[in-house]
Amino acid sequence: MPRLESLSPCLESLSPPSPSSTCWIPSSADPYTTFEGFCSERRYGIAESQSAGALTASFDNFAPPQNRMSAKIRPGTFVVFALSTAELAQEYPEDSEDYRKICQYTPGRYLGLVTSAFVRWNEDDGSTVEDVIVHFVSKFTPQPSIVANNFIPIFPVSSTVPVDNSALHTSILFPWIDHKQWTTFGVRLRVRQTNPSALVFELCNEDFERFEDKAGKDYSRLESLDATLDDETKDTLARLSVAPFALPAEIWFDIRNHPDIKEPLCFIGDIDSLER
Incomplete structure (x- = not known):
């Protein structure tokens, strides 16, 4: 299968923002790239990928406060997500083999915590598009x-696991x-479809702050180790790191009824399969 074209912008900086960021991104920041670039963009140096300052600061000058918009998905919310093959297939003619193969592919569903949200505003038609990390x-x-050690346990924890007061x-x-x-x-996603729920699982505010603190320390440690890594x-770290490339996705707020949730390493398989 030829390389797919991305439906999402490749942001200028390769650095992920602060985990709790909610940012407004103007349509002028929309250089498009190819799906082929997704894997290559993920292979940047760990030191470049982990620094939060440059990207966060770069959003501050994009628009006056009155033009900034709130994201629909709040940081601190747990969601289930899957790549939107329907959106990816739109890049090809409906009667093409590529269109058929993409539509027939069933991507996995994954569980994660929304740590950043960005809203893009199209000045021409007033529409908005939301990206999340x-x-x-x-x-x-x-x-x-x-x-x-780059994780925090989530409560509840079974009695077979040593007591850990740091659980979220x-x-x-x-x-x-x-x-x-x-x-x-993690991964950067372009929100194309949401499945609302009256039951939403969110981190308590103080625990989201603890996640931010731990994530910041872990990113810094990776940065300091970059020169020592083979x-x-x-490559392994980069393929699961947050890329500057947003992929179209479907989001579920009710995370309970998904018995087929895949482990994060399977996400690499989804990308490789769609890239072929």
Whole structure:
């Protein structure tokens, strides 16, 4: 399958913003790139990818406060997401083989925490588009071993796990036991479809702040280790790091009824399959 064209902008900076950011992005910041660029963009140096300051600061001058808009999905919200193959397929003629293959592909569903939200405003027609950064949630610790501690447990924790007072708490009891909030791995998504729910699982405010603190320290530690990592480790880390490339996705707010949730490493398989 030829490379897919992205439906999302490639932001100028390669640095992810502060985890709690909610930013307005003008339509003028819309240089489009190809889907091929998604994997190559993820392979930038760890030191470049982890610094938060440059990108966060770059949004401050884009628009006066009265033109900034609030994101619909609040940072601190747990969601389930899947890549929107219907949106990706729109880049090809409906009678083409590429269109058929993309539509027939079934991407996995993944669990994560929304840590940043950005709203793009089109000055021509007044429409808005929302991008979010989602950090993965998993039953397992991150890999490779150099990032094995880059997570925070989510309450409830079973009696077989040593007591950890640092566990994150949600406003409504999290529906699974012994899950881990990863701090340095995630994905940037363009929100194309949402499935609302009266039941939304959110981190308590003070626990979201603790996530931010831990994530900041973990990013800084990775940055300091960049020069010591071999190319294979750098590539593995980059493929699960937040890229400057937003992928179209469907979002579910009710995270409970998804028995087929995949582990984060399977997301690499989705990207590779759609890229072929």
